[in-house]
Structure formats: structure tokens, C-alpha cells
Amino acid sequence: DAKTTQPPSMDCAEGRAANLPCNHSTISGNEYVYWYRQIHSQGPQYIIHGLKNNETNEMASLIITEDRKSSTLILPHATLRDTAVYYCIVRAPSKNTGNQFYFGTGTSLTVIP
Amino acid sequence: DTGVSQDPRHKITKRGQNVTFRCDPISEHNRLYWYRQTLGQGPEFLTYFQNEAQLEKSRLLSDRFSAERPKGSFSTLEIQRTEQGDSAMYLCASSLGRDSDNEQFFGPGTRLTVL
Numbered sequence: 341d342a343k344t345t346q347p348p349s350m351d352c353a354e355g356r357a358a359n360l361p362c363n364h365s366t367i368s369g370n371e372y373v374y375w376y377r378q379i380h381s382q383g384p385q386y387i388i389h390g391l392k393n394n395e396t397n398e399m400a401s402l403i404i405t406e407d408r409k410s411s412t413l414i415l416p417h418a419t420l421r422d423t424a425v426y427y428c429i430v431r432a433p434s435k436n437t438g439n440q441f442y443f444g445t446g447t448s449l450t451v452i453p
Numbered sequence: 454d455t456g457v458s459q460d461p462r463h464k465i466t467k468r469g470q471n472v473t474f475r476c477d478p479i480s481e482h483n484r485l486y487w488y489r490q491t492l493g494q495g496p497e498f499l500t501y502f503q504n505e506a507q508l509e510k511s512r513l514l515s516d517r518f519s520a521e522r523p524k525g526s527f528s529t530l531e532i533q534r535t536e537q538g539d540s541a542m543y544l545c546a547s548s549l550g551r552d553s554d555n556e557q558f559f560g561p562g563t564r565l566t567v568l
Contacts, residue, residue, distance in 0.1 A: 374556075383455070383544050383559035384496060427495055431555075439548075439555055440486060440509065443495025 344428045349448045352422075358415040360447050362428030365409040371432045373404060374441070375413045377424040384427065384443070387413065418451045425449070455479070457560035459545050465566045466535055473531045474563045478547030485528050486557060487520055488544040489513065496544050502528060503550060535567045 345363040352358040364373065374389040388395055388402045390411075395402045401414040415422055427446040431439075456479040466472050478485050483504050488496035499518070501509040504525035514520075517535075522528040532539055542564050546557040 381562075381564075383457075383546075383561050385455070386556050386558065389556065425495075433555055439484060440488075440498035440501055440511075441496070441557065442498070445493075445495055 343442075344430060344444055346426075346428050346444065346447045348445065349450070351450050351452055352415075352418045354420060354451050354453050355417055358413075358418040358422065358449060358451070360413040360415075360426050360428075360449065361410065362413070363410045364428070364430045367408050367430050368432060371430045373402065373408075373411050374429045374431070375400070375402065376427045376429065376441075376443075377422075378427070378446070379421075379424045387426075418449075420451050420453065423449060423451045455558040455560065457545060457547055457558050459543075459560040459563050461563055462561060463564050463566075465568065467568050468537060469534055471531065471533045472535055472565065473529055474543055474545075474565075476528045476530070476545030476547075476560060478527070478545070479558055480526075481549065482547035482558070483525065483550045484548045484555070484557075485522055486546040486548075487528070487530050488546065490542040490544060490562070491540075499530075499543075532565075535565075537567045540565055540567045 375387040376384040378384045390402045404411045425446040429441045458477045460475045485502040487499040490496040502522040517533045520530045542562040544562045546559045548557045
């Protein structure tokens with residue numbers, strides 16, 4: 341699976357959009373981009389994933405560049421409860437093996453009042 | 454609450470003791486994963502089941518570790534002769550076995566402290 345590069349930490353003012361970047365320059369054509377977050381002492385929480393097109397759900401938007409070498413997770417109106425470590429993961433789907441996620445160290449997002 | 458439960462949530466044990474953790478995945482999920490997370494690091498993959506078959510094991514899963522999923526439903530992770538280096542959060546996740554993508558739902562984890 342492709343490696344990802346994320347900034348170790350970011351701050352965002354409450355109510356503003358949080359834009360979390362991820363670089364995955366070696367991504368393969370069949371690899372999806374997933375975003376998870378982990379609030380302190382809890383299990384990781386799924387946010388969103390995509391392959392080529394931009395995606396939006398009730399939590400966030402995922403913007404994937406046309407060459408798919410990078411992506412941005414957007415939290416449109418950050419709240420204090422969005423303070424967490426955000427992980428960008430790329431992996432290919434598989435029927436049997438290789439289904440695990442490689443998390444890296446993620447971006448620690450702090451939402452400031 | 455994702456629907457994945459883990460028990461116990463916290464375990465303190467003395468070095469050399471055996472411990473066993475349980476994971477109950479979402480009922481219709483046929484895939485189950487165990488991860489380990491140490492302080493300041495992201496979760497690291499340990500092992501993966503598809504139904505009752507253990508299809509992958511990480512190099513992190515030493516011979517002191519064993520995992521089972523006897524009926525393709527709940528799973529147990531046992532650590533024998535625990536060491537202080539085993540202190541970590543042990544996370545379980547489950548997913549549907551779709552071909553196209555694979556969203557994993559994580560439990561709250563079991564925090565192990567080995568004294």
C-alpha cells in the first residue's frame with residue numbers, strides 16, 4: 341500500500357473550516373483514500389473514503405486531486421469535539437489478504453475556541 | 454458507538470501472566486481485525502480473520518500471541534507470559550467482505566498495562 345505523508349499537527353479556530361492535507365504520491369490506480377480520526381483514548385472512527393471523485397458526507401468532504409497524488413479532508417465548521425488525530429490511509433481492496441490499514445502517525449488537529 | 458464491543462476495557466496484569474481479550478464485531482461482518490496501538494503511534498495491524506479463517510498475521514504477532522474466531526462471530530486475543538512491552542491499547546475492527554472497498558468499524562479498545 342502507498343505511503344502517506346501528513347503534517348504532524350494543525351490548529352483551527354472553532355467555526356472555521358479545517359483543511360487537512362495528505363500526500364500519497366505513489367498511490368496506485370485501484371487504491372482508495374480513507375480518512376479516520378481518533379479522539380483521545382477511543383477507537384478510530386471512520387470519516388470518509390474515495391477513489392477518484394470528490395466525496396461528501398455528513399461529517400466531511402474529501403477532495404482528491406486529478407492526478408490522485410494528494411487529497412484534502414475538509415471539516416466545514418470545526419467544533420471543539422473535532423479535536424483529534426486524523427489519519428489518511430490508502431489501500432487497495434482485496435478479497436482475502438492485504439485488507440489491513442496502515443495508519444502512520446496522522447495529524448493532530450486542535451480546534452481552538 | 455460503532456457496534457463493535459470489546460471486553461474488558463482495561464486490564465492490569467503482572468509480568469508473566471496470561472491475558473485474554475474478547476471482541477464482538479458487528480453481527481453481519483465477516484471480516485475481523487486486531488490492531489495494537491502504543492502511545493503516540495497509530496494502530497498497527499496484528500491479524501485478520503475472514504469468517505473463522507485466520508488469513509493474515511503480522512510479524513508483530515509473536516508466538517506468545519494467539520487469536521481465534523471459532524464460529525466466525527466473536528474473536529479472542531490471548532497473550533501468554535506477558536511482558537512490559539505488551540502494554541498497549543488492543544483494538545478490534547470489523548468490516549463487510551465487499552470487493553470494492555472496505556470500511557472498518559473499530560471497537561473502543563482494551564488498554565493493557567503490564568506491571
